[in-house]
Amino acid sequence: xxxxxxxxxxxxxxxxxxxxxxxxxxxxxxxxxxxxxxxxxxxxxxxxxxxxxxxxxxxxxxxxxxxxxxxxxxxxxxxxxxxxxxxxxxxxxxxxxxxxxxxxxxxxxxxxxxxxxxxxxxxxxxxxxxxxxxxxxxxxxxxxxxxxxxxxxxxxxxxxxxxxxxxxxxxxxxxxxxxxxxxxxxxxxxxxxxxxxxxxxxxxxxxxxxxxxxxxxxxxxxxxxxxxxxxxxxxxxxxxxxxxxxxxxxxxxxxxxxxxxxxxxxxxxxxxxxxxxxxxxxxxxxxxxxxxxxxxxxxxxxxxxxxxxxxxxxxxxxxxxxxxxxxxxxxxxxxx
Amino acid sequence: xxxxxxxxxxxxxxxxxxxxxxxxxxxxxxxxxxxxxxxxxxxxxxxxxxxxxxxxxxxxxxxxxxxxxxxxxxxxxxxxxxxxxxxxxxxxxxxxxxxxxxxxxxxxxxxxxxxxxxxxxxxxxxxxxxxxxxxxxxxxxxxxxxxxxxxxxxxxxxxxxxxxxxxxxxxxxxxxxxxxxxxxxxxxxxxxxxxxxxxxxxxxxxxxxxxxxxxxxxxxxxxxxxxxxxxxxxxxxxxxxxxxxxxxxxxxxxxxxxxxxxxxxxxxxxxxxxxxxxxxxxxxxxxxxxxxxxxxxxxxxxxxxxxxxxxxxxxxxxxxxxxxxxxxxxxxxxxxxxxxxxxxxxxxxxxxxxxxxxxxxxxxxxxxxxxxxxxxxxxxxxxxxxxxxxxxxxxx
Numbered sequence: 001x002x003x004x005x006x007x008x009x010x011x012x013x014x015x016x017x018x019x020x021x022x023x024x025x026x027x028x029x030x031x032x033x034x035x036x037x038x039x040x041x042x043x044x045x046x047x048x049x050x051x052x053x054x055x056x057x058x059x060x061x062x063x064x065x066x067x068x069x070x071x072x073x074x075x076x077x078x079x080x081x082x083x084x085x086x087x088x089x090x091x092x093x094x095x096x097x098x099x100x101x102x103x104x105x106x107x108x109x110x111x112x113x114x115x116x117x118x119x120x121x122x123x124x125x126x127x128x129x130x131x132x133x134x135x136x137x138x139x140x141x142x143x144x145x146x147x148x149x150x151x152x153x154x155x156x157x158x159x160x161x162x163x164x165x166x167x168x169x170x171x172x173x174x175x176x177x178x179x180x181x182x183x184x185x186x187x188x189x190x191x192x193x194x195x196x197x198x199x200x201x202x203x204x205x206x207x208x209x210x211x212x213x214x215x216x217x218x219x220x221x222x223x224x225x226x227x228x229x230x231x232x233x234x235x236x237x238x239x240x241x242x243x244x245x246x247x248x249x250x251x252x253x254x255x256x257x258x259x260x261x262x263x264x265x266x267x268x269x270x271x272x273x274x275x276x277x278x279x280x281x282x283x284x285x286x287x288x289x290x291x292x293x294x295x296x297x298x299x300x301x302x303x304x305x306x307x308x309x310x311x312x313x314x315x316x317x318x319x320x321x322x323x324x325x326x327x328x329x330x331x332x333x334x335x336x
Numbered sequence: 337x338x339x340x341x342x343x344x345x346x347x348x349x350x351x352x353x354x355x356x357x358x359x360x361x362x363x364x365x366x367x368x369x370x371x372x373x374x375x376x377x378x379x380x381x382x383x384x385x386x387x388x389x390x391x392x393x394x395x396x397x398x399x400x401x402x403x404x405x406x407x408x409x410x411x412x413x414x415x416x417x418x419x420x421x422x423x424x425x426x427x428x429x430x431x432x433x434x435x436x437x438x439x440x441x442x443x444x445x446x447x448x449x450x451x452x453x454x455x456x457x458x459x460x461x462x463x464x465x466x467x468x469x470x471x472x473x474x475x476x477x478x479x480x481x482x483x484x485x486x487x488x489x490x491x492x493x494x495x496x497x498x499x500x501x502x503x504x505x506x507x508x509x510x511x512x513x514x515x516x517x518x519x520x521x522x523x524x525x526x527x528x529x530x531x532x533x534x535x536x537x538x539x540x541x542x543x544x545x546x547x548x549x550x551x552x553x554x555x556x557x558x559x560x561x562x563x564x565x566x567x568x569x570x571x572x573x574x575x576x577x578x579x580x581x582x583x584x585x586x587x588x589x590x591x592x593x594x595x596x597x598x599x600x601x602x603x604x605x606x607x608x609x610x611x612x613x614x615x616x617x618x619x620x621x622x623x624x625x626x627x628x629x630x631x632x633x634x635x636x637x638x639x640x641x642x643x644x645x646x647x648x649x650x651x652x653x654x655x656x657x658x659x660x661x662x663x664x665x666x667x668x669x670x671x672x673x674x675x676x677x678x679x680x681x682x683x684x685x686x687x688x689x690x691x692x693x694x695x696x697x698x699x700x701x702x703x704x705x706x707x708x709x710x711x712x713x714x715x716x717x718x719x720x721x722x723x724x725x726x727x728x729x730x731x732x
Contacts (some may be wrong), residue, residue, distance in 0.1 A: 010529065020667065031490065047519035050496075052492045052493075053492075053495070053496045053497070053533075054495030054496070055495040055496060055672055055674060056496060056497045056498060056674075059497065059674045068374035078555055086497075087486070088485065088486040088493075090448055094448035095448070095493075096451075097448075097450045097451035097454070097646055098446055098448045098449030098450060098452060098457065099448075099449065099452045100449075101449075112563070192529065218653070218657035219657060219658070220657060220660060221657055222630070222631075222654075222657035222658045225631065226630065226632075226658075227630030244495070247653065248653045248656060248657060249657070251623070251649070251650045251653040252653065252654050252657035252659075254623070254650065255623040255626060255650065255654040256627045257624070257627075258629075271501075279451055281451065281455050313480055
């Protein structure tokens with residue numbers, strides 16, 4: 001099988017890897033400027049190549065990372081996995097190495113005020129989610145009481161997390177982290193940028209609650225792990241690359257006994273992260289958020305049922321694309 | 337494709353004459369015992385006595401294979417030879433142990449849920465003291481099944497990185513001159529891109545060997561030195577400097593793998609890359625025990641001893657995240673990663689079989705200085721299980 005072309009539908013955001021056979025590899029979530037860049041700079045690497053030579057193509061695409069957005073090749077990589085698993089008529093997670101066919105889910109919050117956050121967390125708990133993450137930046141003097149209040153509101157048997165978005169001072173991170181230690185939060189996302197290895201290490205050493213650092217490459221993951229500047233790794237498609245990248249990052253973290261958390265639904269409205277979670281052990285949750293714009297061309301979007309997602313069991317990523325919706329949402333095709 | 341049942345077949349193999357002997361260790365008694373004269377494993381074994389070190393059976397005896405078959409609800413089953421021996425009764429009890437202890441950990445699981453099975457048997461290593469072979473065999477038979485399912489060799493399923501890699505050979509000899517002559521002959525006649533010694537001649541002997549090899553082979557041949565953990569730290573620095581002068585590619589296991597601080601210091605001291613972790617990896621633990629060596633920079637290149645295909649991929653990806661190479665992977669994994677660039681052809685040459693003998697499992701080919709996997713999309717001829725059962729000594 002050879003890849004013969006790349007066609008990207010807009011505004012649907014669907015990338016189609018076309019082949020000399022009947023099968024196509026798909027990825028959803030592209031923007032027009034990303035698509036033009038991808039077709040110009042990345043697509044020439046894969047045209048006329050076999051999708052089964054994925055690692056070689058990955059190495060060649062990764063060499064072009066400098067001055068380009070990693071997401072460009074991330075979309076291609078995801079579509080390549082979709083294509084080869086379709087050819088084998090098995091789901092991507094089992095093509096990689098199946099670990100589980102369903103995965104627990106927590107809700108990433110979108111509330112702005114403390115009251116909204118408390119209400120949202122309570123609602124998430126009532127809806128069956130396994131946990132809730134505070135993702136709103138609030139000043140330390142507001143956040144510390146909220147951390148306590150939130151734990152009192154939802155009770156002890158519900159996972160809680162806090163996201164610092166890499167924007168906290170070291171002093172604030174430690175103050176908030178102490179509140180997390182006292183109230184048993186599961187982890188503290190991104191108190192510092194990953195590049196701050198000394199500050200990250202200081203926070204990680206001070207706190208009992210594990211902290212994460214957000215990385216975009218396997219090399220960054222190995223540096224975070226070997227400097228112990230974070231306890232867990234945070235990453236995700238498409239900005240860290242594709243399924244291949246995340247597998248490498250997760251395997252690095254696994255060797256250090258660390259979790260590798262995936263950020264939000266990622267590319268393909270959660271299908272890529274779903275399959276990754278189906279294939280790796282050291283990632284406890286799918287991070288659900290319902291304020292992103294879901295793609296209307298996927299007929300079988302992921303559903304949270306009793307706090308779990310089922311990992312799609314169809315061939316490839318298992319995305320069922322609605323041809324009529326795609327027609328409606330195709331004003332422009334950017335192609336090779 | 338779910339695993340529904342496990343069956344064990346004990347079948348007759350080719351008759352063999354039993355033989356136990358001690359490997360001849362050449363002139364190891366002449367090896368200088370290190371700088372300090374302290375007893376080290378450099379010279380600690382001695383040579384076997386001339387007489388009485390060999391036991392050879394008088395007649396051929398029948399051999400038996402124990403094959404494990406994981407029966408699925410799909411078209412294909414997973415299977416592999418799990419044990420061999422001269423005694424049916426012994427194999428029968430190995431089969432019964434497998435069925436009693438491990439079969440229930442496989443039945444009902446999807447045959448493509450290799451990661452789940454790998455993680456489960458990884459933990460079983462500790463809780464049931466299984467050792468590494470059980471997981472290694474099961475993981476490889478499941479990958480073999482997946483390859484036959486997609487009708488491609490495993491490296492294509494993993495995502496091929498290249499179609500062939502350069503290959504080197506191992507050379508030895510009773511004397512340094514023997515070893516050098518052997519190296520010249522094999523490189524010239526068999527086309528290998530380089531050669532590796534396993535020489536325990538100490539700094540003095542191995543210095544002489546290195547200069548003679550480089551002179552005899554010229555500048556374009558790759559040289560690798562593997563003293564099999566036989567130096568002290570000081571000796572390793574001395575021989576490392578010699579190997580740097582002779583443009584060696586790496587030094588392999590200069591110190592014991594356990595000596596993490598010595599390895600860290602040696603990696604920092606030498607320009608010559610230090611390859612390590614073959615022995616610790618052989619016991620088990622990769623990739624988890626590799627992580628601290630990489631974090632502490634106590635290895636420049638790490639030996640590939642991941643358990644099963646799954647474990648090897650984990651080990652290669654961990655090393656890649658540090659920008660570090662691995663060495664010694666299974667051919668299918670070597671061809672699927674970017675950081676295992678040269679093949680150790682310990683089996684010697686393997687000429688390419690005729691096209692009509694190739695199938696989708698692939699056949700190892702070593703010739704013209706390269707390793708590759710020759711394959712076609714022809715399905716593998718599957719065992720006729722009724723026939724296997726009817727000819728078997730025992731089906732359990």
